[in-house]
Amino acid sequence: MTLPRVSIQTADFDLSAEVAALRAGDPGVGAVAAFVGTVRDRNPAGYQGQAEAGQVSAMELEHYPGMTERSIEAMIDAALARFDIRAARVIHRVGLLQPLDQIVLVAVTSAHRGQAFQACEFLMDYLKTQAPFWKKETTPEGARWVDARVSDDAALQRWGIEAGGNAG
Amino acid sequence: MKIQLRYFASLREALGPSEVLELAEPATIGAVRDTLIARGEPYASALARGRAVRTALDQVMAAESAPVGEGAELAFFPPVTGG
Numbered sequence: 179m180t181l182p183r184v185s186i187q188t189a190d191f192d193l194s195a196e197v198a199a200l201r202a203g204d205p206g207v208g209a210v211a212a213f214v215g216t217v218r219d220r221n222p223a224g225y226q227g228q229a230e231a232g233q234v235s236a237m238e239l240e241h242y243p244g245m246t247e248r249s250i251e252a253m254i255d256a257a258l259a260r261f262d263i264r265a266a267r268v269i270h271r272v273g274l275l276q277p278l279d280q281i282v283l284v285a286v287t288s289a290h291r292g293q294a295f296q297a298c299e300f301l302m303d304y305l306k307t308q309a310p311f312w313k314k315e316t317t318p319e320g321a322r323w324v325d326a327r328v329s330d331d332a333a334l335q336r337w338g339i340e341a342g343g344n345a346g
Numbered sequence: 347m348k349i350q351l352r353y354f355a356s357l358r359e360a361l362g363p364s365e366v367l368e369l370a371e372p373a374t375i376g377a378v379r380d381t382l383i384a385r386g387e388p389y390a391s392a393l394a395r396g397r398a399v400r401t402a403l404d405q406v407m408a409a410e411s412a413p414v415g416e417g418a419e420l421a422f423f424p425p426v427t428g429g
Contacts, residue, residue, distance in 0.1 A: 245405035311428025312355035326425030
């Protein structure tokens with residue numbers, strides 16, 4: 179059975195089970211790097227122009243069905259071409275999430291740690307700037323869409339990739 | 347020719363999830379955006395020049411110079427914020 183490389187789902191995920199499935203049957207794997215993103219309950223002062231730190235009570239995730247899956251598949255193909263890695267897995271949750279919830283998993287297997295770490299970070303940087311997901315936060319002041327961060331585009335550029343898109 | 351328009355996130359809230367647009371002749375993404383802006387509100391504000399709006403053609407990120415063909419799916423959305 180071939181495991182899916184990309185899952186967009188409302189359900190939670192189990193890091194241990196996903197890593198076990200990703201490396202199952204591959205004795206060439208010497209390293210697994212995994213990143214788990216979680217929903218936090220506050221944003222720092224200065225975030226989106228706020229004077230003070232803000233409470234976040236919920237987060238709603240929207241995606242573009244079809245495009246989201248395909249764009250992440252293409253990112254994984256790019257990572258496989260660029261790094262000496264053996265397999266990769268991305269899970270991103272959508273719908274309504276709460277602080278403490280897991281939101282995203284990127285896991286990569288490789289013979290050695292260096293390529294696994296790099297590919298994992300590359301996939302996360304790519305995902306943050308190129309995969310069509312949008313976050314809406316609920317705060318004491320009401321619900322609002324999260325603005326994209328310039329620092330995320332800068333993170334992608336260190337891989338020699340322009341964030342692209344139409345600024346105007 | 348007819349094209350399918352889709353909107354996401356804040357643009358979906360302002361403009362609705364989707365609509366079919368009839369075009370008299372082939373156009374670029376940028377020209378379609380201008381056509382929508384010319385309708386007035388709420389399109390004029392949501393898609394205003396100077397606002398960061400990203401576009402995808404048939405579910406691939408595309409620049410405003412890209413031509414839009416018959417039956418295309420053209421999506422407008424804000425910069426993405428996943429992860």
